Amino acid sequence: MNNRNIVIGIAGSGGDGVVSAGEILVNAASSDGLFVFMLKSFGAQIRGGECSVRVRISDLPVQSQGDRIDVMVVLSWSNFLRFRTELLLKDNAVILSDTDDPMPDKDVPLNDQQRELWYKIPFSKLANEKTGSSLAKNIVMLGAISELFSLPKEALNKSVHKKFRNKPDDIIESNIKAMQAGTDYVCEHVEKKDPLRFEYEARSPRLVMQGNEAVAMGAIYAGLEFYAGYPITPSTEIMEWISRYLPQRDGITMQMEDELASINAIIGASFAGRKAMTATSGPGISLMTEGIGLATMAEIPIVIINVQRGGPSTGLPTKTEQADLMQAIWGSTGDSPRVVIAPCDVEDCFDCTVMAFYISEKYQMPVIVLSDQFIAHRTESVSPDAIRGTKEGFRKTYTRDIPNEEELKEYRRYKFTESGVSPMSYPGIPGGEYLGSGLEHDERGYPRGDAVSHQKMTEKRWKKFEYIKQEFRFERFYGPLDAPLGVIAWGSTKGAVKEAVNKANAMGIAVGALVPQLIYPFLLDPFNEFMKNKKRVIIPEMSFSGQFKRYLRGFIRFGDYGVKDVAYAKAGGSPFTVEEILNKIIEVWKDMEARR
Amino acid sequence: MNNRNIVIGIAGSGGDGVVSAGEILVNAASSDGLFVFMLKSFGAQIRGGECSVRVRISDLPVQSQGDRIDVMVVLSWSNFLRFRTELLLKDNAVILSDTDDPMPDKDVPLNDQQRELWYKIPFSKLANEKTGSSLAKNIVMLGAISELFSLPKEALNKSVHKKFRNKPDDIIESNIKAMQAGTDYVCEHVEKKDPLRFEYEARSPRLVMQGNEAVAMGAIYAGLEFYAGYPITPSTEIMEWISRYLPQRDGITMQMEDELASINAIIGASFAGRKAMTATSGPGISLMTEGIGLATMAEIPIVIINVQRGGPSTGLPTKTEQADLMQAIWGSTGDSPRVVIAPCDVEDCFDCTVMAFYISEKYQMPVIVLSDQFIAHRTESVSPDAIRGTKEGFRKTYTRDIPNEEELKEYRRYKFTESGVSPMSYPGIPGGEYLGSGLEHDERGYPRGDAVSHQKMTEKRWKKFEYIKQEFRFERFYGPLDAPLGVIAWGSTKGAVKEAVNKANAMGIAVGALVPQLIYPFLLDPFNEFMKNKKRVIIPEMSFSGQFKRYLRGFIRFGDYGVKDVAYAKAGGSPFTVEEILNKIIEVWKDMEARR
Amino acid sequence: MNEAKKAADYRSELKPIWCPGCGDFGFLNAMYKALEELQLDPANTVVCSGIGCSSRISGYVKAYSFNGIHGRVLPFASGVKMSRPETTVIAVGGDGDGFSIGAGHIGHAARKNINITYVVLDNNIYGLTKGQASPTTPLGVRTKTTYYGNMGTTFNPVRMLIAYKASFVARTFSGDPKHIQKILVEAVRHPGFAFIEVLSPCVTFRGQDQYKILRERVRYLDESYNPENEVEAFDIANDENMLALGVIYKKIRPTYDEIIQQNVISKAKAASNGVAKIDKLLEQFQP
């Protein structure tokens, strides 16, 4: 049996080099143009503790992490056992472990078949022999699996070189030897019992990125000039990346004392005419709601990235969830329009961030990008063209209009206009001086407390939505549009949904899916198209209270289309698997059949 | 024509004694057992500036401020003009003004009929004569109108005495003389041109309260022990009242440095076993969202009063709006259940606060009471029985259960139970030591980051809703339940809705109204009852974006009842008038008739 | 700006709505004069504030003005200044805005030496919300939230600012607009974070006699005073009976925008060999 798709799990302790091994694998595969998807998982400890990666490598585009593991590399049994519920193995999974790490007597979740397909290889011993330390056991392991499953050896070699490029030559050499030792050991001592062989065609290299990096790149592409933030898991890498690279382009990064300061600092920078952004997560976004309301009221363009994590409160800082949706849409007091965009994979993080700047700068309002930990921290291979801008799709950037001479006469910063967007000046423009204000105000920005002014200004602020809706339609449809069964999902749930929908259709189930990218304001058109012929619609989401479903129902009356909405709401912590979604599709499909 | 209902407007500058006059009127009427409703309105200035009151006095219960004014007392024309859009006069309104304050030549919104019914009385001059200063002109005015419109003279006399009770006797006397001078002047010099005479039967006295005072009283009735807060309009009076009276009952009031501190301080106090509360508005509640999420996660009972004001951002601090609804329900990140209750008038502020403590203490979770500026700052007469607790209705208070001996063995603070509510200890109870935590946790409170624990604990926290729903049903129905046309409203909109529904039914329009008190969790039963036979439902709300409508649609599918939901969403600033709601009812009714 | 500006040219069209006699008038008028003395260009001047009676001032000055939210004027001002260092930024707020809800920001703006002027109009009360205790309300005073008298030791802002390593710390008094003008001009010219506490009576909630009381409690630092000694400055700040007016502490060190330009941006650019292009940034994602 030759595979064009393989899912490899590696588990060990923090010191076992699990992540390094995963990264080398990913880089190797990507440099041969393969499609890659890697998830990492850690215990609560900062150092030491348990650690695992799951690397999916494929000759074809991949949408998800791959539900079940083909090859499980156990660098330490005790640590592997901590991931029992996360690392699900195929029934006929191949197991690799270190000869010198005895398997515990009980509680090891391996079936007989797996025990059959189990290779013990002296990873540490070989590493010791070749490098004088057991540290390189992960490299020995790579040599072994590349031989066992025909992974790209040449590329692995290059990747190891790259990994150690800042190290002295002898270190590089000894690691290369260690890898060779793994390969040799397999050749000489291992009798292959499993049929697994990976097969592929090499193509031009693909980039390797994490969601947070794609956001940061997107911001820089869009022309970011000022970033202020406060570290918080799982968003911190955005700030770390930007603080290193933005200054190369004359931009400013400020680490503020808290999120209240961060949001107000970017409002200040944007008031001063700069493209400004912050990124945060759960607790931090809560602290920003007052400032987001201020940006709406004072009509200041800002971009806020919320990398969702498990909640409420401090919750599950390193785990994913999709339960900040309602808060993103409605989180400030008063009628406070803001735009909410949700990326659904790593590449989309780039796009959505670019789009966020476009909307916020053009419509002078806050835009929230709702990423989540699942996208933020996973590694995916990405087409270089997609990022360089040759890809078809959204790539517009916007440079803020400044008021013209006419407008600067008797300048009215909050002038009533057709679109609700008024001429916006900033310091440095003579004649453009005005009062920006979080109080309700008149066209000049001067405070006004009467109901009539408030009604008019509120209308002005909401009008923008009508224009934004005309600019954007970036929803995705999967499967046949006219299928009677539908799935509506958002954000990171896309991957599992897309793969499940494809599988279901292959099984003869007529099911289509809709994944909007612009979440708020609500764009009815794609739903109108999607709802035609639908009888049932499943709404899977990582939110126990079903926020997405509640939100949708607020804006579309499923009943009017004769559609029954079927909730599939679960708490976060771990993302949906393809299997879960597929099973739900099958369940609802059967029920539909039964009632036909 | 004899009136059992009269609406008196008084406008002037800050120094004109407008509010004092209103208060004396209100007290007088209430001590004769009349029903009273008073609104105050100020300019943005702290001192001086314009100022008006609108006092409705009636022999029958009143629901609203009274749309149009019967008697307009102008103490200063220039200041009156600032309220042009707020103080709408009846076509045949009677006007009173000071002889020595000339009316401006133009822009005075009086019609010919009103100009006919216009009395000029030398308020200041008479005040000067009787008291040596023009300050008492408001008292002269009271003497004049009591004579002109047969207001309760004896009671006014008593009220003036009470108002000045801390002043020296000669001051009281001279004020009484000033009042008499007003009466005498009318008797001697004024020829009555209008037919207005107020008529009523005296009953036992009613209390006079503002919404904020009723909240404060309710909290004390419910057993409040600890209050922490930070001043903010229009909620501040709650804290001011409590800081004075709570210490009389051994309770603690702390003014904190901000709202972040306030919410965490009450969480601390409640962790320590005390009934704890805070009150705030717009910007302040935004700062509390992180803390509210913490209370949900750590299962700490707290009560948060949000007196809504116009938004977003600093917005309209002294004006009303109902646009914090979604934020109250969904304002924290993660799936973060909290209860939201909305009072609909002053008396209800008391009830809702009592209920909030009951729910929060019993179910160990945050409860938000959504009042608004319209309720908070208006004065209403209230039945003493209603507050003393003999009134039929909700009056339960709850004393926190402490864990029993059995439970304290291997104590599990977050034990999984049928209802989701676990035994809760607090400092001072030996054996009850535990870790309270904003992180996801196990039954002991120890941190857990896995998806399975999170799912189970999330379920636990949400289960409580099912039990809360069984405890409460405090919605109000007005008009015939089976009418084809309905109105669904919440909070302070109730007054205008109730009055409009009564009027509409009197006109032959079959319309019923539903006003829930428990807003979230969503109680379906009353809606099921209400929806039967309905064809159209109007949803009036002071929220431009129609938050209430979106919220309702998230939980009931109007389509399934064959009902069309008709939005009536407007920005806040001034509350709905009865006329507005009635016109909407008529409009929709006509449309229904036309399509029949 | 070609012609010399007059004080009146810095007046906006919005009319102050402060109570007659409010100390903030004294500061505002002195500020107009200081702006004239400095000949600042309104197009390159940002006057920003939080929320409070005092914070209304941003509306009364012709400049790029911003009336933000309660307590957050310093982060806002930092954002403006750091992203547009050529502007003059003056942040204004009340004692509640600055020392209560905004207390977390002052130290950070000060230690970084953000090159702005921060003025606190300290009236020892919450004016706008009608008279509750602030962190500087004297002990024992009855306010709307301290019916039985204000409790808890009060803040000493000047002392705090010195401890925060602010590079310019001064105190002045609404009753002496000339002194305000002098101090404000010096503060704006100071390269770095300049803090001014203005004793500014709230006549409505602290009484009309505040001017008199304060006049008796202030003393002017004389010319001989050398404000560069931290410990001495701290000692002077400690005297809460006789409040020293003038520049109490001052020491010049690099401003944050200078530091970032010199130590971050120039290093970063050197590391990237000129302005980094997208394609160059992409390289790091190559496998």
Added chain:
Amino acid sequence: MNEAKKAADYRSELKPIWCPGCGDFGFLNAMYKALEELQLDPANTVVCSGIGCSSRISGYVKAYSFNGIHGRVLPFASGVKMSRPETTVIAVGGDGDGFSIGAGHIGHAARKNINITYVVLDNNIYGLTKGQASPTTPLGVRTKTTYYGNMGTTFNPVRMLIAYKASFVARTFSGDPKHIQKILVEAVRHPGFAFIEVLSPCVTFRGQDQYKILRERVRYLDESYNPENEVEAFDIANDENMLALGVIYKKIRPTYDEIIQQNVISKAKAASNGVAKIDKLLEQFQP
């Protein structure tokens, strides 16, 4: 509690997950000993914290413990203490938790003299989020958010606390658990707000050599030192090269709970003639 408690009795069942060698172990063990020395009753002890590696400590102590949100441990602790003055309250956090996001609260808890002990485990870094600059990270240090070196002057917590009028300000060092124990016992016994800065190395993000570096930079205040002079204490705090260990400042004044009892509650009760009944409160609403 009938029998004498041992240090081990204060250990919870949760196992610390700090990195091997983390300074916080030193403090935790000293804390167990201090609790033993104080013979505190777990049922009347509250240990609370914010978020950070250091803040995990609340989970490791057998007491009423609370692991709240980032930066808000002091308001939480104030709520506990004011509403239940008979409990001993120990609040713990990191330098980020306390001096960055929580900076606005310290001054207020200190000036009010809330009778709690506040310990900051200062490792000059954000540990939990894996190594970003904190307000006490030394100048020039490369961290995850300061690739080109940390910029901006750093905070001097002891100096700040003195300026805030904290009634007890001390510094100690993870490398000397005996000293910690002594200081902690003294702090808990101190009637009023007691602040302790614990120099507590983060071996993972600040390097293993921190113990050594710090050991060379600390000096112990000797017995002769009188901590009651503010200006002297401020001067000692100013020395950032040789960090003084010990009680740097201390002055006893009434605690906030005492003040409230004596000046508010007793006055209020006198005004109401005994405990106010609902009916009595209602009287004021009679017309």
